[in-house]
Amino acid sequence: MKNIAPSKLVDLVAAIMHGAGCAAAEARTVAARLVDSNLVGHDSHGVLRVAKYLEWVRDGTLRPNTPPTIVFDSDTIAIVDGNRGFGQVTGETAAKLGIAKAKAKGIAMVGLRNCGHLGRLGDWAEMAAEAGQVSLHFLNTSGAQRVAPFGGSDRRLSTNPMAIGVPVAGGPPAILDITTSTVAEGKLMVAMNKGEQVPEGWIVDSSGRPTTDPKDFYDGGALLTIGAHKGSGLSILTDLLSGAVTTGRSSDPADTVLRNNMLSIYIDPAVYDRDGVVLTEAHRFVEWVKASPPAKPGEPVLAPGDLERRTRAARQRQGVPIDDKTWQDLLDAASSVGIDASRAAALVA
Numbered sequence: 001m002k003n004i005a006p007s008k009l010v011d012l013v014a015a016i017m018h019g020a021g022c023a024a025a026e027a028r029t030v031a032a033r034l035v036d037s038n039l040v041g042h043d044s045h046g047v048l049r050v051a052k053y054l055e056w057v058r059d060g061t062l063r064p065n066t067p068p069t070i071v072f073d074s075d076t077i078a079i080v081d082g083n084r085g086f087g088q089v090t091g092e093t094a095a096k097l098g099i100a101k102a103k104a105k106g107i108a109m110v111g112l113r114n115c116g117h118l119g120r121l122g123d124w125a126e127m128a129a130e131a132g133q134v135s136l137h138f139l140n141t142s143g144a145q146r147v148a149p150f151g152g153s154d155r156r157l158s159t160n161p162m163a164i165g166v167p168v169a170g171g172p173p174a175i176l177d178i179t180t181s182t183v184a185e186g187k188l189m190v191a192m193n194k195g196e197q198v199p200e201g202w203i204v205d206s207s208g209r210p211t212t213d214p215k216d217f218y219d220g221g222a223l224l225t226i227g228a229h230k231g232s233g234l235s236i237l238t239d240l241l242s243g244a245v246t247t248g249r250s251s252d253p254a255d256t257v258l259r260n261n262m263l264s265i266y267i268d269p270a271v272y273d274r275d276g277v278v279l280t281e282a283h284r285f286v287e288w289v290k291a292s293p294p295a296k297p298g299e300p301v302l303a304p305g306d307l308e309r310r311t312r313a314a315r316q317r318q319g320v321p322i323d324d325k326t327w328q329d330l331l332d333a334a335s336s337v338g339i340d341a342s343r344a345a346a347l348v349a
Contacts, residue, residue: 002327003319008348010035012330013047015347019337020057021064026089033088037120038320041311042177044186045120047322048193051329053086053117054336061257062086062116068093071247076105079247082115087260090115095124098266099131106271112262113248122177122308124264125165129173132279134267137163140242142249143257147181148222150232153208155222158251159185160238164304168286169279175305180235181223188214188223193325 004012013031018024030053038046056062066085070078078097082090094112101108112118121139128135139162145155159181166174182202191198197212205211206220217223225231241263243250248261269278290301315321322330334344 001321001323003321004348005319006035006039006316009038009047009320009322012334012344012347013050015339015344016050016330016334016337017053017064019334019339020054022086023065026065026086029092030086030088033119033123035320036123038322039312039315040120040122040308041315042120042122042184042308043190044184046320047330048186048189048326049117049119051333054333056116056258068112068115070097076101076107077109077111079111079113081113082260084114084116084257084259087116087118091118091124091262092127094262094264095127098135098264099128099133102128102133102266102268103131103271106268108266110264110266111246111248112260112264113246115260115262117258118260118262120177121161121163121262122165122175122305124262125163125175125177126173128266129165129167129175132167132268132270133165134167134269135163135165136265137262138238138241138264139260139262140239140248140251142243142252142259142261143255145251145253146185146223147225147235148204148208149236150225150229153204153222156251157181157225157232157235157239159223160235160242162234162238166282167279169276169283171283171286172305172309174282174286174303175308177304177308178226180225180231180238182226183223185217185223188217190323192218193323193329 010031013034014027017027017030034047063084066083068090069081071081072079080094094110098108098110121137124137125135140160141158144158146159147157149156159179161179163177191214198214200212203217203221203223205216225235239250242261246261246263249255286303290303292301294300331341331344
């Protein structure tokens with residue numbers, strides 16, 4: 001395990017992505033988003049994805065320097081085709097479009113289909129919150145079933161995350177970013193890299209039997225949904241919203257390409273709330289909830305997003321922890337695009 005300064009880690013990942021064919025600006029955007037996921041503690045969506053991204057670039061399922069196409073546009077609605085470009089870039093384009101529409105009209109819906117891996121879903125809720133907007137985001141991966149529905153035993157759903165952001169007057173926004181599966185699939189990758197077991201209730205093996213060995217998942221097992229039938233229902237509706245409503249695809253075994261689809265709704269309270277009542281009320285409510293006496297001394301109630309902000313502050317000071325397997329994967333990825341180990345090490349020194 002080693003700790004690497006965030007800016008240095010961005011330099012390394014940007015160099016790798018540039019070596020893989022991304023233009024300099026695109027490589028930097030992808031790297032910054034991946035490292036930021038590590039910074040907030042979402043290692044499952046961080047730099048461990050680099051090797052997989054390079055694999056997808058080589059097989060043509062992820063296309064560097066490919067801009068999105070707007071296929072439908074109105075005052076309040078847009079449908080954007082990502083053309084299988086990098087999700088970190090396409091996601092920014094779609095979010096900026098939705099934010100601009102909501103600022104003008106008060107509300108907007110943007111459907112993003114056929115996109116490369118979009119990374120941490122909370123990124124887009126944070127972008128909207130920075131603009132003073134409420135937002136809701138629903139995402140699926142049409143070509144990568146990972147999750148068994150409640151009562152089932154095999155893969156029928158993707159992890160189907162959702163994110164909601166609400167800005168708060170005088171304080172950080174409330175940002176909920178969760179999967180409707182027990183965990184993101186990337187957390188199993190993290191456990192595999194560290195040689196660890198996972199908690200009971202996360203996964204089943206290929207026969208539908210409970211297991212704690214992440215290898216059983218990669219041997220044909222499945223993730224489970226949160227909250228039994230409730231999470232299963234949320235997952236199914238998230239898949240429909242992000243897949244069907246965007247004119248993309250809901251989870252489909254006939255789709256052999258990992259393809260993200262995302263439905264985003266943006267609401268700008270400033271259009272109808274000239275006095276700032278919405279954000280002020282959000283502040284009052286969040287502070288009241290957080291003031292609940294802790295059930296365990298020293299462990300106060302947290303609002304959605306507090307843990308990520310706390311982790312970001314700590315890792316900015318201490319560096320991003322990178323396990324030995326992920327570090328070796330980064331070195332191998334660098335080598336594959338002509339960056340030898342000594343240069344890679346120098347970039348993060």
